Amino acid sequence: MTDASTFESSKHSVLIIDDEPDLCELIEFHLQKDGFRTATLSNPLEAIGTARDFCPDLIILDVMMPELDGLRLCSMLKVDSKLKDVPILFLTAKCEPDERVKGFERGADDYLTKPFDNRELVARTKAILARTIKRKLAISGKLEAGPIILDPESHEVMVSGKLVDLTHTEFRLLHLMMERIGRVQSRENLLVNVWNYDTDIETRTVDNHVGRLRGKLGEVGDLIKTVRGVGYKLVLD
Amino acid sequence: MTDASTFESSKHSVLIIDDEPDLCELIEFHLQKDGFRTATLSNPLEAIGTARDFCPDLIILDVMMPELDGLRLCSMLKVDSKLKDVPILFLTAKCEPDERVKGFERGADDYLTKPFDNRELVARTKAILARTIKRKLAISGKLEAGPIILDPESHEVMVSGKLVDLTHTEFRLLHLMMERIGRVQSRENLLVNVWNYDTDIETRTVDNHVGRLRGKLGEVGDLIKTVRGVGYKLVLD
């Protein structure tokens, strides 16, 4: 269990396109070690087809390739209806400033200069994915709190990529705490907002539901902290 | 799994154009084994005419042919009013980089490098067809949700390729859920949108219709999930 909460569970997929199979394998090795699902491709001409079939979350693309260079391929990817939103990480040979600028202009998300450090490769991969995931979440109205993702529309909660089955009350409780993340919520407050204003319910009932919620969230349940004498709060990490 | 469903039912037809009859037959054999309808053609000069008569869902085209090369033929197909939307899968001899790029530029949908693996041939054929079918569905206003295809115009619903007979209310119910796929719909919401705003109908009636709809959809009915205390939603998988 590393740092980036969002990645732990749901394996993200990366497509690596480089005309040198050896380099592909090397990159693949390091990404797989970090839990990514990968596919490699040494023939850039098959890129569009393979990418559409594999549906990657990220494409790592070598700029310098025979037959079809990375820039051109990038342009092709960016006009493909299914692939245009897939972020692209460019690999550029040494210092080719022009190439990089062109890459950004054509919609690349980041670049890495060969030869590169493996740690940096993984770090950048994660960074790009974190950005795009956050953007996607924000757009779709989902709420995120560390490894917890809550979707009000589909009424689903994912914890570390796994679907967790919550009852309506538990869902609303978590929803409220995620909206007010980090801030303590008194039992009365929770009763008013999660249950409806007609609060003739025992305040101890809240404890019970918090307990059940913690149970269903498993390890992650520890993110719901008890503030003795006051109430509960959801915290990150 | 996912894409396969689209194929089960109606047999798709493939036209194979290669100047070598042996290769034609080989390809034909493998595609037929997988349930495709096929036709072969060794004389590229007859291509347009044959293609118009056969009305294939896909054309497999050899790039290198005497008399009339594949690229030129591709261009001719792409300007033919009846054939311009038929996807094309190119067969290229090993190292012919330029040819392939030109092929993409002229509207080819994918490539396969000779010699190729039979499994890959079939896989790509299916992938291309899945793509074009989805595109066609989108254009024609049909809705798709996993194995369910709903056509608002003809008022028909296909499940895994089989026609399912739904009543008007059931149809509208499914229609709405497919439009709002993945999102929970409350009973009230359903009543307002499926029935007309005159909501003096018991909300329990919704349950009844959902039940009947589930029944008629058979196994696929499980895609309609109950979100206890909230409503119903249609999910994929």
Next chain:
DNA sequence: GATGGTTGGCGCAAAGTTGTTACAAACTCT
């Protein structure tokens, strides 16, 4: 106005959820 399919409502059984209680454990303060 008969007919056959469709629709909305009712009622019951099954399944799932919830509030309460009771008691143990943890914490606070003297």
Next chain:
DNA sequence: AGAGTTTGTAACAACTTTGCGCCAACCATC
């Protein structure tokens, strides 16, 4: 350390929600 308070949790009974079969009303078609 011990009394007093607060919290965690298991158990359970009451309650709510849902699935399903049934029936009467409806409606278009013949």
